[in-house]
Amino acid sequence: MTNILISGASIAGTSAAYWLHRHGFAVTVVERAPAVREGGYKVDIRGAALRVVERMGLMDAIRARGTGMRVATHYDAAGRPVATMDADLFGGRTGDDAEIMRGDLNALLYELTRDEVEYVFDDSITAIADDGTVTFERSGPRRFDLVVGADGVHSNVRGLVFGPEERFVRHLGHYLSICSVPDLLGLDREEAVHAAPGRTANVYSTRHDPGAKAAFFWSSPPLAYDHRDVGRQKELLARAMSGMGWQVPRLLDAVREAGDFYFDAVCQIRMERWSKGRAVLLGDAAYCASPASGQGTSLAIVGAYVLAGELAAGRGPEGYERELRDFVAANQALADANLKGMVVPSRLALWFQLRMIRLLPHLPGRDRMVERVAGPIHRAANAITLKDYLP
Ligand SMILES: Cc1cc2nc3c(=O)[nH]c(=O)nc-3n(C[C@H](O)[C@H](O)[C@H](O)COP(=O)(O)OP(=O)(O)OC[C@H]3O[C@@H](n4cnc5c(N)ncnc54)[C@H](O)[C@@H]3O)c2cc1C
Numbered sequence: 001m002t003n004i005l006i007s008g009a010s011i012a013g014t015s016a017a018y019w020l021h022r023h024g025f026a027v028t029v030v031e032r033a034p035a036v037r038e039g040g041y042k043v044d045i046r047g048a049a050l051r052v053v054e055r056m057g058l059m060d061a062i063r064a065r066g067t068g069m070r071v072a073t074h075y076d077a078a079g080r081p082v083a084t085m086d087a088d089l090f091g092g093r094t095g096d097d098a099e100i101m102r103g104d105l106n107a108l109l110y111e112l113t114r115d116e117v118e119y120v121f122d123d124s125i126t127a128i129a130d131d132g133t134v135t136f137e138r139s140g141p142r143r144f145d146l147v148v149g150a151d152g153v154h155s156n157v158r159g160l161v162f163g164p165e166e167r168f169v170r171h172l173g174h175y176l177s178i179c180s181v182p183d184l185l186g187l188d189r190e191e192a193v194h195a196a197p198g199r200t201a202n203v204y205s206t207r208h209d210p211g212a213k214a215a216f217f218w219s220s221p222p223l224a225y226d227h228r229d230v231g232r233q234k235e236l237l238a239r240a241m242s243g244m245g246w247q248v249p250r251l252l253d254a255v256r257e258a259g260d261f262y263f264d265a266v267c268q269i270r271m272e273r274w275s276k277g278r279a280v281l282l283g284d285a286a287y288c289a290s291p292a293s294g295q296g297t298s299l300a301i302v303g304a305y306v307l308a309g310e311l312a313a314g315r316g317p318e319g320y321e322r323e324l325r326d327f328v329a330a331n332q333a334l335a336d337a338n339l340k341g342m343v344v345p346s347r348l349a350l351w352f353q354l355r356m357i358r359l360l361p362h363l364p365g366r367d368r369m370v371e372r373v374a375g376p377i378h379r380a381a382n383a384i385t386l387k388d389y390l391p
Contacts (some may be wrong), residue, residue, distance in 0.1 A: 002026065002311075005134055005144040007125055008151035009036050011043075011102070012283025012300035014109035016148055017117045018056060019308030022390065027117040028144070030136065032124045032151075036110045039260035040102030041178050041215060041291065042067050042206060047381025048327070049298035050096055052305045058108060065104045068207035072191040074354055077245025083357040087191060089373060101206060105297065128160055132278050147279045148307070150300075153269060154227065155285030161276050171222050172335060174266040174343055176215070176291055177237045179258035183212040184250055194246035195353075197346050201241060201248045214251045214258075216241055217343045222265060233263040266290045266339070268332055275317030282307055287328040292335040292342060294377055299331055302384060309389030327384035334380055 002025050006013045009031035020027045031037075045053060045062065053059055069087035076082050088097075110119075123138045128147050135141045149157025154165060162168070183205050185192055191204035198219040205212040218240045225232050238252050255261070269288040274281045281287075283300035290296070303324055310319035344350045 002145045003028070003143070004146045004148060005030065005125075005142075006148040006150050007031075007155075007157045008149070008283075008285070009033075009110065009119060009121075010106055010150070010152065010283075010300075011109065011297050012285070012304055013148070013150035014106065014113055015052075015056075015301050015304035016150055016282055016308060017113045018109065019305055020311070021113065021116045023308050023312035025308075025311070028120065028142075029113075029117060030120045030123050030125060030139075032122070032156075034122045036106050038103035038106075039178075039180070040262060041213065042069075042099050042204075043102045043105060043297040044294055045098045045100070045105075045301065046295070046298050047378060048384050048386055049301040049381070050098065051386055052301050053098075055305075056112065058112065059098075061108050062098050062100055062105065065100050065108065065208065067099045067101065068189045069099065069191060069204070070189045072193060072204075074193045074195065074357065075246050077194070077196070079246055083354045085357050085360070087189075089360075095378075101209070102297070104208075124156060125160065128157070128277075128279060130277060145278070146311075149279060149281040149285045150283050150304075151285055153264070153267065153284040153288040155281065157279055158269075158281055158285050161279040162271070162281075168269050168271050170268040170270055172266045172268065172290055172292060172339060173219055173221065174217055174292070174339060175220050175223070175236075175240065175264070176217050176266050177233070177255075177261070177263040178213060178215045179255055179261040181212050181214045181251060181254035181258060183210070184254065185212070185247060187212055192247075194244065194248065195344055195350055196244055197350060198343060199241060199244060200343050201244060201246065201251060203247070203251060214255060217266075219343055219345070230261050230263075234261065237263065266292050266335075268335065270332070274321055280307065280317040280320065287324075287332065289328070289332045290335045292339045293331055294338065295331040295334060295381060298381055299328060302327065302386070305386065305389075306384075309387060312389055323384070323387075327380075330380040330383040334377055337376070 004025050006029045017027050072085045074083040123136050127135045132143045149155050187205035193202045200217045202215045274286040306323045307320045
């Protein structure tokens with residue numbers, strides 16, 4: 001039997017574990033964290049990814065854990081509501097699209113696979129030899145036929161096999177930080193937003209969350225900081241948001257206490273090849289589209305399905321690359337345009353954005369406007385025809 005090692009137990013890694021096991025491969029997953037990681041933003045599952053989670057039998061569980069968001073309201077610096085928008089339109093969702101917390105989805109995928117595949121937590125690969133011998137920080141060496149790097153945008157496998165991150169990363173000129181905070185605003189399945197030129201603060205509470213998540217986006221050139229130094233990252237966030245009105249100072253106070261702090265540059269990974277020797281990359285490790293694309297999770301889910309299917313069909317990583325390239329390119333292309341709406345560069349652009357939100361329900365061409373918001377993401381999300389890999 002072919003032995004496959006997956007590095008990373010997040011969305012890409014657990015999805016690949018499921019499909020590889022279904023195709024009869026022996027699967028081991030190594031995850032650096034001591035358990036499947038919680039936390040993160042709410043994520044959307046759209047288009048082809050919906051078909052994949054249906055085939056995994058997860059659709060009902062995903063709907064049951066859905067965020068149930070109702071509405072998004074923009075506030076000015078003094079705290080006055082200035083524009084309100086339907087939450088689905090705000091998130092670019094239509095039709096069957098599902099929205100769920102990243103951590104909830106990760107937990108569902110882990111539950112689905114934990115009895116079928118071997119999970120090794122609290123460990124990390126240190127080297128992959130040409131003969132497939134893999135060495136680890138803690139476990140003893142083992143031999144695998146293939147190593148799947150599903151270990152995120154700062155992928156360890158990519159670093160070991162393909163070289164330093166700087167060669168593949170495209171910085172999109174923004175940062176993003178997210179964490180759990182108490183529900184200071186008493187939100188009920190709603191999102192509250194305050195934007196200033198170059199900076200946006202956002203807080204929301206979903207159906208199953210007794211607390212809230214605070215999210216901050218801002219424009220910035222690349223910052224130098226230690227990825228493990230959370231204290232320093234919180235300082236950088238506070239500096240980026242300083243002087244903002246609305247509830248931002250209260251939110252920043254709450255962020256100081258937050259345990260599940262996420263902070264990263266908004267960036268993409270672009271590579272000419274996703275496989276080399278005995279290694280193949282999957283999800284953000286190979287083709288991160290950035291949170292601004294709204295498609296990172298769907299790309300990871302679809303990529304896992306295609307990788308496992310192409311390996312089972314005997315077409316190897318080359319078949320996976322061939323099937324997925326155009327789909328990835330279409331989804332990565334979404335990010336730049338979306339960013340312009342997420343972080344507005346000037347007061348004039350902000351005034352225009354809020355005016356459009358206020359007018360939208362009353363405009364005769366409303367459907368055309370909705371199509372302008374949600375159309376590109378839906379075309380990209382469906383830009384692949386999934387093969388039936390299982391009989
Ligand atoms: C805690 C967390 C919070 C996130 N929050 C957001 C968010 O708010 N918004 C957003 O758009 N995206 C977020 N993401 C990224 C989002 O999950 C991905 O864009 C998308 O789901 C694709 O997933 P992925 O599995 O390819 O990568 P990721 O979800 O990044 O998962 C990579 C996994 O690999 C593990 N890993 C890292 N290094 C090693 C190593 N050396 N050895 C073994 N395992 C390793 C990580 O712990 C993680 O479990 C978050 C990711 C994580 C892990």
